[in-house]
Amino acid sequence: MSLRVEGLTKRFGRKTAVNDLSFAVESGELVGFIGPNGAGKTTSLQCIAGFLRPDAGHISIDGVVVEKERGRQIALIAETPDVYPLLTLWEHLAFVARGARLGAGWEARADELLARFGLADERDTLGQAASKGMRQKALIAATLLARTRVVLLDEPMIGLDPQGQRELRVLVRDLCADGIAVVMSTHQIDAAQSMCDRVVILNHGTAIASGTFDELHASNPGGESLEAIYFDLTTS
């Protein structure tokens, strides 16, 4: 399974937020989006998730272009994970399970997922009482429950304490281990270097570099770390 983005372009009036972006993510792979504020990371993810209509470009899964109603295949977990204030964490999973028309036995799997993410005791906690970390975990659990094939994480580390960040890294790795293709935008370059299989560096809506750290290092020999390469590319 692979997600392929080709020539993605999105304009807001005269401003081009994303310009001819192309990249691919394979099953079980984690691709990082890094770039300064306003580089087009969130807009790209929203276009891929079907929340924004691109002005040009195609998004395909396994070679089949996805047009509309892609929520079954692609899930976007926003920087501020939006949950229903008056729905329990369990009910969020139940909603997704019903929407995905999962067969009998999904309840046991949902319980198992909540336990795996340390949310077993928070099953009946209302969304309004859940912390950002809990909300993120619940949404990731819902994604796994519905067997969504592509997960897009927008700045997932922001607002999490060190413990929460460590847990999130494990969760993201779990997603990949389950064969899900993950795209994660982040400002934490060290996290991108340590977690991601490949990175795409965006600046002014354009992908200025992409590849594994070794590939990026090979094309930018002066950069000893991803951070050095990033600053070299984005400030030049």
Place this chain on the structure above:
Amino acid sequence: MFGALPYLEVRLLRNRIRAIVKSPLRSLMWIGWGFYIGFMTFLRTRGAHTNLQQSLPTAALATTVAGALLLFAGSTVFAAAGGSVRPFRLRADATFFTRAGVSTRALVLWLQLRAMFGRSWYFIAMLVFYSFAFVPARSGISLVVAIALLAGLATLAVTALQLPTFLLAIRGYRALVRGIAIVLLLVGMILALAAPCDIATRMQGLPALLQSLATQYHTIVSWAPGDLIRSALTGNPLLPIGLVLVSALATALTWMLGGDVYPELYEAATRVFERAERVRRGETQVRLTRVTSAQRVPVGAAVLLWKNGLVFARSSGRKIVLAISAAIWLGVSVLLGFALRDADSASVVVAIAPAALLLAAVGFTTSFAIAEDVGKPFWWLTGGTLFYRLLMWTIGETRRSAAIFGAGVGVEMLVAGYLIDSISATIAAVSLWWMMYAVGVLVFILLPAQLDRSGPGFALRFLVVGIVLLPPLLVFAVVLAATHATTLACAATAATAIGVGCGSIALGAARLAHGGGAQFARAAAE
């Protein structure tokens, strides 16, 4: 057909009820509210009579109501043409609905039905409640229910127009939709003038040309829409059927246009959510201005007034709203002044102030901006006692609207021919306006939770803010009866209002000091 969407609605409703039941105070409020409605229904049923003709609105007033409905419809369609629609109630809707397992067309139909029935039933419930609470018993339950149902159907029809006109606009028919909106607005404005013209024809002292124009206008517009509404209230089904047809056609159009529009719905909803956030923070249409010199910044709690002034100066949207409100209010005041030239000065004051204040109580009941300010460090770093800070805050928030209200009362008195009394009446009006806001703030501090912003929580706030008008009005009546001096009665009213307002602020400050800003902000978000 609607996948997991009904499950979501049922669970949200169930959890809302649970949250109410879990709180003894909230349960008590809901039980009391239920008893109140039941009791008033019983009284109305006993007091009902069949001679509805006596209680029906006049043809001119009914025509103005029809005009208001068309203005409502026109502004809704105009906003939809500009992309200002909010198909999703919450941000979570916008992201979760893609996982509901339904086609975009079915989802859009669900959003349409949810908006129509959610808003219209809420409106009916509100109208029934306020009718039961304030309409005289002789109106009878049948008229009250007829008005509520008709208003509900009208809300249903107007709400039904929003989504299909938005979908038409994004599919390339924006100019057509704007054109329809402008026609609705123009016709609405013309019809809305029926009642003021009706009043003008009976005024003494109005220039002959104006009176002649008003008479002709009144003859032209006062018959058709007004009679349609009046006949609907007595059982003619033509208007209700028409409103249901409009709703059904709009819904059918929504279904036809609803395929593959999720990105446009998401973008529109996001824009509206962000705008609402900015409005809540007092950042409407901010424009760049020169930085105010630091030498002009006052010290202590008065800095809250300075901050309020800066926010206002940089919000062009607020200025426009205030200017339009001032123009309408002063126009009404001048008309009333002309109409009451032969009345005594006390009657002139009573004719304008209490009704306007009661209307304002609705606004003051829903004013929640204090949670935003109290939750910020700026508030707690400000000097002065909490009482003084709250005092400055309420003055800052009300000074412009109070000045407009007071000016209206003063102008009405002047036009009616009472120069000296107009000064004391203006002072009393300003004091009353501020007092009601101060009481509104106290009620909000006592009942800050979002759960209490509708239903009996809202009714309770409204009643408290409205009832608090009674002491100053009683003082006015007593002093007037004892001295026959309107100036003295107005002065006594102003003093009472200031006393009640200060008492409310002192209570509010004590309550805030007890829990601190963080506790208050948490309670407000509940």
